[in-house]
Amino acid sequence: MRIAVGMSGGVDSTVAVALLVAQGHDAVGLTLQIWNGTVALPTGRRSSCYGPEEPQELEKTQAVAARLGIEHHIVPLTDEYREHVLDYFRREYQAGRSHNPCVKCNREVKFGSLLVKTRNLGLAFDFFATGHYARVHFDRKARRFLLRRSVEPKKDPSYFLAHLIQEQLSKVCFPLSGLIKTRVRDMAKRLGLGRIADRSESQDFVRCGSNAPLFDGLDVRPGPIVDLHGRIVGEHRGIVYYTIGQRKGLGLSGHIRPFYVVGLDATRNTIVVGPREHLFARELVATGVNWIAIDELREPRFATVRIRQQHCGARALLRPERWGHGEVVRVVFDVPQMSITPGQAVAFYENDTVLGGGWIDRSANRLMEIRP
DSSP states (O other), X not given: OEEEEEOOSSHHHHHHHHHHHHTTOEEEEEEEEOOOSOSOOOXXXXXXEESTTHHHHHHHHHHHHHHHTOEEEEEEOHHHHIIIIIHHHHHHHHTTOOOOHHHHHIIIIIIIIHHHHHHHTTOOOSEEEOSOOOEEEEETTTTEEEEEOOSSGGGOOHHHHTTOOHHHHTTEEOTTTTOOHHHHHHHHHHTTOHHHHTOOOXXXXXXXXXXXXXXXXXXXXXXXXXXXXXXXXXXXXXXXXXXXXXXXXXXXXXXXXXXXXXXXXXXXXEEEEEOGGGGEEEXXXXXXXXXXXSSOOOSOEEEXXXXXXXXXXXXXXXXXXXXXXXXXXXXXXXXXXXXXXXXXXXEEEETTEEEEEEXXXXXXXXXXXXXX
16 A cells, blocks of 8 residues: 655654555655744754754655655645644633643644645555554444554553544554554664664654743733732733643742642733642543544543543543533543643543543632533
Protein backbone atom coordinates (compact mmCIF):
# COMPACT_ATOMS: atom_id res chain seq x y z
CA MET A 1 0.00 0.00 0.00
CA ARG A 2 0.97 3.63 -0.39
CA ILE A 3 1.24 5.09 3.09
CA ALA A 4 1.86 8.72 3.93
CA VAL A 5 3.91 9.17 7.09
CA GLY A 6 3.97 12.26 9.27
CA MET A 7 7.70 12.91 9.70
CA SER A 8 9.39 15.18 12.22
CA GLY A 9 12.92 13.95 11.62
CA GLY A 10 13.02 12.33 15.06
CA VAL A 11 13.68 8.72 15.90
CA ASP A 12 10.04 7.62 16.23
CA SER A 13 8.77 8.78 12.84
CA THR A 14 12.03 7.71 11.17
CA VAL A 15 11.80 4.15 12.46
CA ALA A 16 8.10 4.10 11.55
CA VAL A 17 9.06 4.83 7.94
CA ALA A 18 11.83 2.22 7.99
CA LEU A 19 9.42 -0.44 9.26
CA LEU A 20 6.87 0.34 6.56
CA VAL A 21 9.52 0.19 3.83
CA ALA A 22 10.79 -3.13 5.21
CA GLN A 23 7.24 -4.47 5.02
CA GLY A 24 7.09 -3.59 1.33
CA HIS A 25 4.90 -0.52 1.52
CA ASP A 26 5.39 2.57 -0.62
CA ALA A 27 6.06 5.19 2.06
CA VAL A 28 5.98 8.92 1.39
CA GLY A 29 7.01 11.42 4.06
CA LEU A 30 4.91 14.46 4.99
CA THR A 31 6.16 17.27 7.19
CA LEU A 32 4.12 20.21 8.43
CA GLN A 33 5.37 23.73 7.82
CA ILE A 34 3.68 25.85 10.51
CA TRP A 35 6.12 28.64 11.38
CA ASN A 36 5.58 31.99 9.64
CA GLY A 37 7.66 34.31 11.79
CA THR A 38 4.75 36.41 13.08
CA VAL A 39 5.36 35.51 16.74
CA ALA A 40 8.46 36.99 18.36
CA LEU A 41 9.90 33.78 19.73
CA PRO A 42 13.63 33.74 20.57
CA THR A 43 15.92 31.10 19.14
CA GLY A 44 17.33 28.51 21.48
CA ARG A 45 18.17 24.89 22.06
CA ARG A 46 14.91 23.74 23.56
CA SER A 47 13.14 21.07 21.56
CA SER A 48 9.67 22.09 20.39
CA CYS A 49 7.20 21.87 17.54
CA TYR A 50 6.80 25.60 16.90
CA GLY A 51 9.64 28.09 16.62
CA PRO A 52 12.01 30.09 14.39
CA GLU A 53 14.39 27.16 13.83
CA GLU A 54 11.79 25.29 11.77
CA PRO A 55 13.69 25.81 8.44
CA GLN A 56 16.72 23.98 9.86
CA GLU A 57 14.49 21.22 11.22
CA LEU A 58 12.85 20.83 7.81
CA GLU A 59 16.26 20.44 6.19
CA LYS A 60 17.17 17.73 8.68
CA THR A 61 13.91 15.92 7.98
CA GLN A 62 14.48 16.09 4.23
CA ALA A 63 17.94 14.60 4.77
CA VAL A 64 16.44 11.77 6.82
CA ALA A 65 13.92 11.03 4.07
CA ALA A 66 16.72 10.97 1.50
CA ARG A 67 18.70 8.64 3.73
CA LEU A 68 15.70 6.28 3.81
CA GLY A 69 15.21 6.63 0.06
CA ILE A 70 11.60 7.78 0.18
CA GLU A 71 9.63 10.58 -1.43
CA HIS A 72 9.16 13.55 0.89
CA HIS A 73 6.90 16.61 0.84
CA ILE A 74 6.73 19.72 3.01
CA VAL A 75 3.11 20.75 3.40
CA PRO A 76 2.49 24.46 4.18
CA LEU A 77 -0.05 24.74 6.99
CA THR A 78 0.73 28.06 8.63
CA ASP A 79 -2.79 29.44 8.19
CA GLU A 80 -4.46 26.27 9.42
CA TYR A 81 -2.15 26.04 12.43
CA ARG A 82 -2.76 29.67 13.32
CA GLU A 83 -6.55 29.25 13.11
CA HIS A 84 -6.98 25.90 14.84
CA VAL A 85 -4.14 26.02 17.38
CA LEU A 86 -2.65 29.45 18.03
CA ASP A 87 -5.82 31.57 17.84
CA TYR A 88 -7.78 29.00 19.84
CA PHE A 89 -4.97 28.86 22.40
CA ARG A 90 -5.08 32.65 22.83
CA ARG A 91 -8.87 32.78 23.15
CA GLU A 92 -8.90 30.06 25.78
CA TYR A 93 -6.28 31.72 27.95
CA GLN A 94 -8.06 35.07 27.64
CA ALA A 95 -11.15 33.31 28.96
CA GLY A 96 -9.20 32.04 31.98
CA ARG A 97 -8.90 28.51 30.60
CA SER A 98 -5.56 26.68 30.36
CA HIS A 99 -5.73 25.06 26.94
CA ASN A 100 -3.69 22.07 25.77
CA PRO A 101 -2.60 22.86 22.17
CA CYS A 102 -1.36 19.34 21.34
CA VAL A 103 -4.83 17.78 21.53
CA LYS A 104 -6.28 20.41 19.21
CA CYS A 105 -3.32 20.12 16.82
CA ASN A 106 -3.67 16.35 16.49
CA ARG A 107 -7.34 16.36 15.57
CA GLU A 108 -7.50 19.52 13.46
CA VAL A 109 -4.05 19.73 11.87
CA LYS A 110 -1.95 16.55 11.92
CA PHE A 111 -4.84 14.17 11.32
CA GLY A 112 -7.00 16.78 9.62
CA SER A 113 -5.73 19.69 7.54
CA LEU A 114 -2.46 17.91 6.70
CA LEU A 115 -4.24 15.03 4.97
CA VAL A 116 -6.84 17.21 3.26
CA LYS A 117 -4.25 19.59 1.85
CA THR A 118 -1.95 16.77 0.78
CA ARG A 119 -4.72 15.17 -1.25
CA ASN A 120 -5.69 18.56 -2.68
CA LEU A 121 -2.10 18.87 -3.90
CA GLY A 122 -2.64 15.67 -5.91
CA LEU A 123 -0.83 13.19 -3.67
CA ALA A 124 -2.85 10.00 -3.22
CA PHE A 125 -2.30 7.46 -0.44
CA ASP A 126 -4.16 4.63 1.26
CA PHE A 127 -3.29 5.19 4.90
CA PHE A 128 -1.64 7.77 7.12
CA ALA A 129 1.01 6.69 9.64
CA THR A 130 2.77 8.46 12.49
CA GLY A 131 5.43 7.62 15.05
CA HIS A 132 2.92 7.44 17.90
CA TYR A 133 3.08 4.35 20.10
CA ALA A 134 -0.71 4.01 20.29
CA ARG A 135 -2.66 0.97 19.11
CA VAL A 136 -5.71 0.95 16.84
CA HIS A 137 -7.82 -2.02 15.79
CA PHE A 138 -11.28 -2.63 14.37
CA ASP A 139 -13.77 -4.27 16.73
CA ARG A 140 -16.11 -6.32 14.56
CA LYS A 141 -18.69 -6.74 17.31
CA ALA A 142 -18.90 -3.01 18.04
CA ARG A 143 -18.24 -2.13 14.37
CA ARG A 144 -15.93 0.62 15.52
CA PHE A 145 -12.24 1.41 15.42
CA LEU A 146 -10.82 1.35 18.93
CA LEU A 147 -7.88 3.33 20.29
CA ARG A 148 -5.79 1.67 22.98
CA ARG A 149 -2.98 2.75 25.27
CA SER A 150 0.66 2.16 24.39
CA VAL A 151 2.36 -0.84 25.97
CA GLU A 152 4.92 1.61 27.36
CA PRO A 153 3.21 4.10 29.72
CA LYS A 154 5.89 6.77 29.32
CA LYS A 155 5.21 6.93 25.58
CA ASP A 156 1.43 6.60 25.69
CA PRO A 157 -0.14 9.24 23.38
CA SER A 158 -3.75 8.15 23.87
CA TYR A 159 -4.59 11.21 25.99
CA PHE A 160 -3.62 13.46 23.05
CA LEU A 161 -5.46 11.29 20.51
CA ALA A 162 -8.74 10.81 22.38
CA HIS A 163 -10.45 13.42 20.20
CA LEU A 164 -9.85 11.61 16.91
CA ILE A 165 -13.06 10.58 15.16
CA GLN A 166 -13.89 7.24 13.54
CA GLU A 167 -13.13 8.50 10.04
CA GLN A 168 -9.63 9.50 11.11
CA LEU A 169 -8.96 6.28 13.00
CA SER A 170 -10.11 4.19 10.04
CA LYS A 171 -7.30 5.55 7.88
CA VAL A 172 -4.45 5.63 10.39
CA CYS A 173 -1.78 3.10 11.30
CA PHE A 174 0.90 3.17 13.96
CA PRO A 175 3.96 1.10 12.92
CA LEU A 176 5.45 1.44 16.43
CA SER A 177 2.36 -0.11 18.00
CA GLY A 178 3.40 -2.65 20.64
CA LEU A 179 7.03 -1.46 20.79
CA ILE A 180 8.94 0.26 23.59
CA LYS A 181 11.23 3.26 23.23
CA THR A 182 14.50 1.49 23.95
CA ARG A 183 13.82 -1.04 21.20
CA VAL A 184 13.00 1.73 18.74
CA ARG A 185 16.30 3.49 19.51
CA ASP A 186 18.16 0.19 19.04
CA MET A 187 16.44 -0.31 15.69
CA ALA A 188 17.49 3.17 14.59
CA LYS A 189 21.11 2.44 15.46
CA ARG A 190 21.04 -0.87 13.57
CA LEU A 191 19.76 1.06 10.56
CA GLY A 192 22.78 3.34 10.75
CA LEU A 193 20.75 6.24 12.13
CA GLY A 194 22.74 6.73 15.33
CA ARG A 195 22.50 10.52 15.39
CA ILE A 196 18.74 10.38 15.02
CA ALA A 197 18.47 7.71 17.71
CA ASP A 198 20.20 10.02 20.19
CA ARG A 199 18.14 13.13 19.38
CA SER A 200 16.17 14.62 22.26
CA GLU A 201 12.39 14.39 22.40
CA SER A 202 10.21 17.25 21.17
CA GLN A 203 8.41 18.13 24.39
CA ASP A 204 7.63 21.86 24.38
CA PHE A 205 4.88 23.69 22.55
CA VAL A 206 7.15 26.67 21.85
CA ARG A 207 10.92 26.66 21.70
CA CYS A 208 11.55 29.30 24.36
CA GLY A 209 9.65 27.27 26.94
CA SER A 210 7.29 30.16 27.66
CA ASN A 211 3.86 30.93 26.21
CA ALA A 212 4.23 34.67 26.94
CA PRO A 213 5.18 35.76 23.37
CA LEU A 214 1.96 34.22 22.05
CA PHE A 215 -0.06 36.78 23.98
CA ASP A 216 1.57 39.85 22.41
CA GLY A 217 -1.09 42.15 20.99
CA LEU A 218 -3.87 40.84 23.22
CA ASP A 219 -5.71 43.00 25.74
CA VAL A 220 -3.83 41.72 28.77
CA ARG A 221 -4.29 43.89 31.85
CA PRO A 222 -3.16 43.64 35.47
CA GLY A 223 -5.84 42.90 38.03
CA PRO A 224 -6.47 41.92 41.63
CA ILE A 225 -5.48 38.70 43.34
CA VAL A 226 -8.04 37.89 46.03
CA ASP A 227 -8.27 35.26 48.73
CA LEU A 228 -11.25 33.00 49.40
CA HIS A 229 -13.02 35.79 51.29
CA GLY A 230 -12.65 38.27 48.44
CA ARG A 231 -9.94 40.29 50.12
CA ILE A 232 -7.29 41.71 47.79
CA VAL A 233 -3.90 40.23 48.64
CA GLY A 234 -1.92 41.21 45.56
CA GLU A 235 -1.95 42.12 41.88
CA HIS A 236 -1.44 39.87 38.86
CA ARG A 237 0.17 40.96 35.59
CA GLY A 238 -2.44 39.45 33.33
CA ILE A 239 -4.78 36.49 33.72
CA VAL A 240 -3.25 34.67 30.72
CA TYR A 241 -0.01 34.10 32.62
CA TYR A 242 -1.57 31.97 35.38
CA THR A 243 -3.13 28.54 35.70
CA ILE A 244 -4.92 26.46 38.31
CA GLY A 245 -2.53 24.97 40.86
CA GLN A 246 0.21 27.55 40.28
CA ARG A 247 2.19 28.51 43.36
CA LYS A 248 5.33 30.23 42.11
CA GLY A 249 5.37 33.67 40.53
CA LEU A 250 2.41 35.05 42.48
CA GLY A 251 4.46 37.61 44.41
CA LEU A 252 2.64 36.76 47.62
CA SER A 253 5.19 36.40 50.38
CA GLY A 254 4.96 36.90 54.11
CA HIS A 255 1.92 34.67 54.60
CA ILE A 256 1.81 31.84 57.11
CA ARG A 257 0.64 29.31 54.49
CA PRO A 258 1.53 29.29 50.80
CA PHE A 259 -1.09 30.42 48.31
CA TYR A 260 -2.08 28.52 45.18
CA VAL A 261 -4.17 29.66 42.25
CA VAL A 262 -7.56 28.01 42.84
CA GLY A 263 -9.72 30.04 40.45
CA LEU A 264 -9.52 32.33 37.40
CA ASP A 265 -12.32 34.81 36.77
CA ALA A 266 -11.79 36.30 33.31
CA THR A 267 -14.99 38.37 33.50
CA ARG A 268 -13.67 40.27 36.52
CA ASN A 269 -10.02 39.88 35.51
CA THR A 270 -9.44 38.39 38.94
CA ILE A 271 -7.33 35.53 40.27
CA VAL A 272 -8.49 33.65 43.36
CA VAL A 273 -5.88 32.09 45.62
CA GLY A 274 -6.18 29.77 48.58
CA PRO A 275 -4.51 26.95 50.49
CA ARG A 276 -3.59 23.67 48.83
CA GLU A 277 -6.67 21.78 50.03
CA HIS A 278 -8.86 24.05 47.91
CA LEU A 279 -7.26 22.61 44.77
CA PHE A 280 -9.08 19.31 45.28
CA ALA A 281 -12.46 18.59 43.72
CA ARG A 282 -14.73 15.56 43.38
CA GLU A 283 -16.50 16.55 40.18
CA LEU A 284 -15.99 18.12 36.79
CA VAL A 285 -18.13 18.83 33.77
CA ALA A 286 -16.77 17.82 30.36
CA THR A 287 -18.12 19.35 27.15
CA GLY A 288 -17.38 18.73 23.47
CA VAL A 289 -17.15 15.01 24.18
CA ASN A 290 -15.94 12.73 21.38
CA TRP A 291 -16.76 9.04 21.86
CA ILE A 292 -14.53 6.42 20.26
CA ALA A 293 -15.47 3.05 21.76
CA ILE A 294 -19.20 3.83 22.03
CA ASP A 295 -21.76 5.80 20.04
CA GLU A 296 -22.86 7.83 23.04
CA LEU A 297 -23.13 7.66 26.80
CA ARG A 298 -26.72 6.57 27.39
CA GLU A 299 -26.47 5.72 31.09
CA PRO A 300 -23.99 6.22 33.94
CA ARG A 301 -20.90 4.05 33.82
CA PHE A 302 -17.58 3.85 35.63
CA ALA A 303 -14.32 4.63 33.87
CA THR A 304 -10.73 5.62 34.53
CA VAL A 305 -10.38 9.34 33.89
CA ARG A 306 -7.24 11.33 33.10
CA ILE A 307 -7.40 15.10 33.58
CA ARG A 308 -3.95 15.87 32.12
CA GLN A 309 -1.18 14.04 30.31
CA GLN A 310 0.89 13.29 33.43
CA HIS A 311 -2.18 12.19 35.42
CA CYS A 312 -2.17 8.43 35.99
CA GLY A 313 -5.97 8.31 35.95
CA ALA A 314 -8.59 7.90 38.65
CA ARG A 315 -11.83 5.93 38.91
CA ALA A 316 -14.95 7.99 38.37
CA LEU A 317 -18.61 7.72 37.47
CA LEU A 318 -19.59 9.26 34.13
CA ARG A 319 -23.09 10.71 34.01
CA PRO A 320 -24.61 11.90 30.71
CA GLU A 321 -26.22 15.34 30.65
CA ARG A 322 -27.85 17.22 27.82
CA TRP A 323 -27.93 20.92 28.68
CA GLY A 324 -26.34 23.41 26.31
CA HIS A 325 -24.88 22.50 22.94
CA GLY A 326 -23.38 19.10 22.27
CA GLU A 327 -22.92 16.20 24.63
CA VAL A 328 -22.05 16.99 28.23
CA VAL A 329 -20.71 14.54 30.82
CA ARG A 330 -20.55 15.03 34.56
CA VAL A 331 -17.59 13.17 36.08
CA VAL A 332 -17.74 12.20 39.75
CA PHE A 333 -14.47 10.83 41.15
CA ASP A 334 -14.25 8.27 43.93
CA VAL A 335 -11.42 10.32 45.42
CA PRO A 336 -10.99 14.12 45.05
CA GLN A 337 -8.48 15.10 42.38
CA MET A 338 -5.99 17.96 42.49
CA SER A 339 -5.95 20.92 40.08
CA ILE A 340 -8.84 20.07 37.78
CA THR A 341 -8.22 22.80 35.22
CA PRO A 342 -10.89 24.26 32.89
CA GLY A 343 -9.69 24.22 29.28
CA GLN A 344 -7.62 21.08 29.67
CA ALA A 345 -8.48 17.89 27.83
CA VAL A 346 -9.97 14.93 29.69
CA ALA A 347 -9.81 11.32 28.52
CA PHE A 348 -11.99 8.37 29.55
CA TYR A 349 -10.72 4.76 29.64
CA GLU A 350 -12.00 1.27 30.20
CA ASN A 351 -8.92 -0.81 30.98
CA ASP A 352 -6.50 0.08 28.14
CA THR A 353 -9.22 1.15 25.69
CA VAL A 354 -10.06 4.82 25.17
CA LEU A 355 -13.79 5.38 25.56
CA GLY A 356 -13.47 8.98 24.40
CA GLY A 357 -12.37 12.44 25.39
CA GLY A 358 -13.67 15.94 26.01
CA TRP A 359 -12.76 19.32 27.44
CA ILE A 360 -12.95 20.28 31.11
CA ASP A 361 -15.53 23.05 31.34
CA ARG A 362 -15.56 23.49 35.11
CA SER A 363 -14.94 21.67 38.35
CA ALA A 364 -16.94 21.55 41.55
CA ASN A 365 -14.91 22.56 44.57
CA ARG A 366 -15.34 24.79 47.57
CA LEU A 367 -15.38 27.91 45.43
CA MET A 368 -18.14 27.06 43.00
CA GLU A 369 -20.95 24.67 42.22
CA ILE A 370 -21.69 23.08 38.88
CA ARG A 371 -24.79 24.69 37.48
CA PRO A 372 -27.64 22.30 36.61
